[in-house]
Amino acid sequence: MEIKFHSTVIMTEEFEQMKSFYQNILQQKIEFDFGNCIGFKNGLSLWKLKEEYPVAKYLGRTFDKSGNKNLEICFETDDFELVVENIEKHKLKYLHKETEELWxxxxxxxxxxxxxxxxxxxxISCFVKRFRNQGMSAEEVSKKTSVPVQMVNEICQEN
Known part of the structure; x- marks a missing residue:
């Protein structure tokens, strides 16, 4: 028997607004659209629950306004500066603007x-290459990022 991860589902009341946000601002492509449930090619899904759905009956609601306090939806890009420039054109509520993580x-x-x-x-390949281009050795990059030296070398096509 095999259990395979399928997707992350965000239940929403503001279906069209959320669909537009993920499709237009974050440039995610829709793989399927069933009206009140869409799936993006990246595995993220949006679902506007109806009261008659079993999950809504068990939850006792179709949406919880308190949101997801322990959930972060992560995206990655090799074009970070360009993506940030595009994101900042939209009026969004920020936790923080550009920052460098400890790694x-x-x-x-x-x-x-x-x-x-x-x-x-x-x-990973973007920030590993950035550090190598700044003159750090593979060992220094590995120490800063926790990426193994062998992987640093592979990313930077060194032997």
Whole structure:
């Protein structure tokens, strides 16, 4: 028997606003659209529950306005500066603008229309290459990022 991860589902009351946010601002492509449930190609789904659905009956509601306090939806890009420039054109509620994590990755965090925390960060290869291009040795990059030296070398195509 195998259990395979399928997707993360965000239940929302503001379905069209959330759909527009993920489709237009975060540029996610829709894989399927069933009207009140859509799935993006990245595995994220949006669902506007109806009262008759079993999950809504068990929860006793179709939506909880308190949001998801322990959930972060993460995206990565090799074009961090360009993505940040595009994101900042929109009026979003930010947790923080560009910052460097302890391991060196550049990130930005903001909230979607339902107050779910969204992160966009550099890919591992992006920040590893950035440090190597700044003159750090593979060993120094590994120490800062926790990426093994062998992987640093592979990313930077060194032997």
């Amino acid at each position: 060196g990755q550049q990130t930005i965090r903001f909230y979607d229309p339902d107050n779910n925390l969204v992160e966009i960060g550099e890919t």
